[in-house]
Amino acid sequence: MWPKIVRDDLRAxxxxxxxxxxxxxxxYxxxxxxxALTLPLVELTPDPHAKLSGIAIVLGEVLETNNKPEKAYEVYVAALERIQDAVRQQKGxxxxxxxxxxxxxxxxxxxxxLAEMAEEYSQPEAEEEKWLVFAVEEL
Structure with missing residues (x-):
């Protein structure tokens, strides 16, 4: 399921x-x-976007649990932006x-x-609203 180059660190x-x-x-x-981000997407098939975002989500959870919400927020944003970029690339x-x-x-x-974290960590209301609007539009 995972390329060897990623598997050992992921497992650890x-x-x-x-x-x-x-x-x-x-x-790890x-x-x-x-x-994983250095690999061509084809090496992560099937479901390369799910795999990349999955690693990011687990990393974000660890960061949050370890009282590093700012870093977790950045990891989640980057994961979301990678999916958004892939959607833009495939249009047309x-x-x-x-x-x-x-x-x-x-x-x-x-x-x-991200909207939940924006509210929890008292970020500007516009930040929370931006994420909620995106989520609703995406669904």
């Missing part, structure tokens, strides 16, 4: 998360995400790897999460 990061070693988990998951073009319906639902879920 998830294991460390379950053992409560959040700093170690963060390091960040490295897994960085590595023939691309080998398309963004699926479930990928777009994942984008909406990320936007809802």
């Amino acid at each position: 990061g998830v294991k460390a998360k379950h053992q409560g070693n959040l700093n170690t988990s963060e390091r 998951l960040a490295r897994a995400l960085e590595t 073009q023939h691309v080998a790897i398309r963004v699926s319906g479930p990928d777009r639902v994942r984008a909406a879920a990320l936007a809802f999460k």
Whole structure:
């Protein structure tokens, strides 16, 4: 399911998360995400957008649990932006790897999460509204 170059770091990061070693988990998951982002999408098939956003979501959860909400927010934003970029690229073009319906639902879920975090961490109301509007429009 995962290329070997990503699999070991991903496995170690998830294991460390379950053992409560959040700093170690963060390091492994960040490295897994960085590595996965350097690969051509075809190497992450099937469902490359789900895989990339999935790593980001687990990393974001670890960061939030480890009291690093700002970093988690950045990871979630970057994951959402990658999906949005892929959607823009496929509009009107023939691309080998398309963004699926479930990928777009994942984008909406990320936007809802960002809106929730914007409210929780007292960001400007416009920030929360931006994410909620995107999520509703995407759905």
